[in-house]
Every structure is written in structure tokens, then in C-alpha cells.
Amino acid sequence: MEYTMILPADQSTTTLRELLENEWLVPRKVRHFLRTRKEVQVNDQPAMFHQTVSAGDKVTLVIEDTDYSYQPVLLGNAVQVNVCYEDAHLIVVNKPVGIKTHPNQPxxxxTLLNHVAAYLAPTRTQPYVVHRLDKETSGVVLFAKNPFVLPILGRMLEQKDIYRRYQAVVWGQINQDQTITTKIGRDRHDRRKRVIDPRHGQTAVTHVTIDQKHAKTTTIYCVLDTGRTHQIRVHLASIGHPIVGDPLYQQQSAPRMMLHAHDIHLTHPFTKEYLIITAEPGLW
Incomplete structure (x- = not known):
């Protein structure tokens, strides 16, 4: 597969080797393949790794299917894919309630990954999971469309250069915006659940903003500084405001769990365009 990137206006002058290794995180063995096969061009000319590149330069790479390993997945149903955004490197889809993000068994x-694989199959493109949502949660999920961009997106997640904003409806009235910082650990009695564990849990930070108060519920937005399993669900339940319809952390029945990843924010790793991608219509 051939990939062409125009280096953005804020790109500092660097060598091609440094660009591939430090900024694009191309693995050593793949850099070796690119060099020995002479499959890197700059401005449509064969390139040497020691030459410099700068803003406005066109860099073209030819990645072979065998350069990266890929765990194949069965093709699902492309009709179930609701695309929020797509380009040569990324695809963001709106996950429906009730399906998993990716398979646990071959x-x-x-799962959503199966369906996205079916959607991309006509283009011989394969999806790679960047992050996940719980089965009961709907909303934006980001996939890489090639292994080349996957480590860049992973680093962006680690450095908190990608974040999602969630909509939720919770029981009771929350009186003010707040940040919840209690640590979260595993429930020793139920492997499906997480609990507040101040001594042995992992650091977790959830920012809660009130959208609207109702007679028995509150609609809110949540933004996470960390990505612990069930973080929003556990944190909101811990302050006495569990999410409506949560099958694990509250007792009252509802048609669905009222938690939706409404939008994702990131700077495109190649164009440097700042993207805000939404999964409409959301919960309300």
C-alpha cells in the first residue's frame, strides 16, 4: 500500500530518518525494508534517509502487507457501520449499544471490529483498534486504517492528545460541576465489576459538568484524564448518582444504559488539523 503525506506548515526541518523513527514511530525492521527496497520518495524522487525534509515536502512510502503483523478477524456486516469521519488513515464510527468493540475469541x-473490517474490505484496508467502549456504551470509536498510523495514535492517547467527551443521564440531582479522583480497583467478589479502592486502586480522574437537571435525573457531560475500566460508571455510582440503566452498578431497569461517547478531539497525526468528531444524535 502506498501512503503519501504532505508535511504540515509547522513541520521543523529534520532528516528523513528522524522523521520516520521519532515522529512517525516506524519500527526498525520496517525502516530497514523501506531503505533496502528503495520505497521512500520525497517530492516524487527516490530519497536517502540522511537527507533533510521540511514543511511542504511530499513524502511517499510503500508499505508491503508483510511488513507488519496483523491478526485477521472474520468479516461482519458492513451495513452496521455508521461512519462519523474517514480519511486515508483514520476511521471514526458510532458504535451502537449492545455490541463489543472487538472480539475476544477468533x-x-x-463485534464492531468485525463490522468495520467488512466495511473496509472492498478497499483491501484493515482496521486496527485504538481504544474501546464497553458493550453497553454507544458512541465514537477510533480505528486506525493501517499499522503505520497505529503507534502514533497510541502515543497520542498516552500523552492525552486524544480525548472523548461523554453524555450521561444519572439518577438524582447533581448540584455542581465536580472532579472525581477516587482510585479504582477490581471487585474481588465479581470479576465483571470495579470498585472504589483508595489503598490499592489505580488513579482515576473524571470531570463532570452538569447539562440539565430534571425531577429525578441529571444529564451531564464527562471528560476523563485516565481510562480505567468502567471509570465513569464506578465514579458516578460512588457519589450516589449511578448511570440510568447501568446493569452492574444500579438496580432499576431501563431500555439501555444512558452513556454515550458523544465526541472525540484530536490533532490529525499527519495534516495537523484539529478534529472534533461527533456521534449524533447522542442521548438527547
């Missing part, structure tokens, strides 16, 4: 065929 014979599974009804």
Missing part, C-alpha cells in the same frame, strides 16, 4: 463475528 471465531467471533458480531
Amino acid at each position: 471465531d467471533e463475528q458480531d
